[in-house]
Amino acid sequence: MKxxxxxxxxxxxxxxxxxxxxxxxxxxxxxxxxxxRDKERQKSSKYLKNNKDKNALKSQRRRTRIKNIKVYxxxxxxxxxxxxxxxxxxxxxxxxxxxxxxxxxxxxxHGIGNLQTLCKSCNSSKHNKTMAxxxxxxxxxxxxxxxxxxxx
Ligand SMILES: [Zn+2]
Numbered sequence: 001m002k003x004x005x006x007x008x009x010x011x012x013x014x015x016x017x018x019x020x021x022x023x024x025x026x027x028x029x030x031x032x033x034x035x036x037r038d039k040e041r042q043k044s045s046k047y048l049k050n051n052k053d054k055n056a057l058k059s060q061r062r063r064t065r066i067k068n069i070k071v072y073x074x075x076x077x078x079x080x081x082x083x084x085x086x087x088x089x090x091x092x093x094x095x096x097x098x099x100x101x102x103x104x105x106x107x108x109x110h111g112i113g114n115l116q117t118l119c120k121s122c123n124s125s126k127h128n129k130t131m132a133x134x135x136x137x138x139x140x141x142x143x144x145x146x147x148x149x150x151x152x
Contacts, residue, residue: 070109070110070111071109071110071111072109072110072111072112074110074111074112074115075112078112078115079098082098082115082116082117083096083098083117085117086117086145087117087118087119087122087145088116088117088118088122088145089118089119089122089126089142089144089145090119090121090122090142090144090145091145092119092121092122093119094119095119095120095121096117096118096119096120097117097118097119097120097123098115098116098117098118099115099116099117099118099122099123099126100114100115101114101115101116101130101131102114102130103127103128103129103130105128106128106130122142125138125142
C-alpha cells in the first residue's frame with residue numbers, strides 16, 4: 001500500500017483523474033456530506049471538545065474565512081497602544097478590551113483602522129451595533145466621556 005501511494009505513476013494518474021473528474025468528485029462529496037450531516041456534525045463537535053486549545057485559532061480563522069472579511073496584520077505595538085488607552089466611550093481605565101468599530105458581522109474589517117478601545121462593559125453593551133446605532137440606542141443610559149465623543 002505504501003508503495004502504491006508513493007509510486008509516481010500512480011500519483012500522476014490520481015492527479016489526472018482528479019482533474020478530469022473534478023465536477024463529479026465535487027458532487028459526490030456534496031452528496032456524501034448531505035447524507036452524513038449528523039454523523040459529521042457529531043464527529044466534529046466531539047473533536048472540537050477534545051482539542052479546544054488547538055482549535056481555537058483554527059476555528060477563528062475559519063469563521064473569518066466564512067465571513068469573507070478583510071484581515072490585516074495588526075502589530076503588537078498597536079495592540080499595546082489600544083490597551084493603554086481609556087475606554088473611548090466612558091473613559092474608564094478598567095477592564096479594557098478592543099472593539100471593532102464596525103462589527104465584523106456588519107461587514108467591518110479586522111485591522112487597526114477599525115479597532116478602538118472600549119471597556120468590557122461598553123463593549124458588551126455595544127455588541128454588534130455601530131457606534132452611531134449604539135449611542136442612539138443607549139441615549140441617557142450610558143454616560144459618555146464628552147472629550148472622546150467629539151472625535152465621532
Ligand atoms: Zn466604557
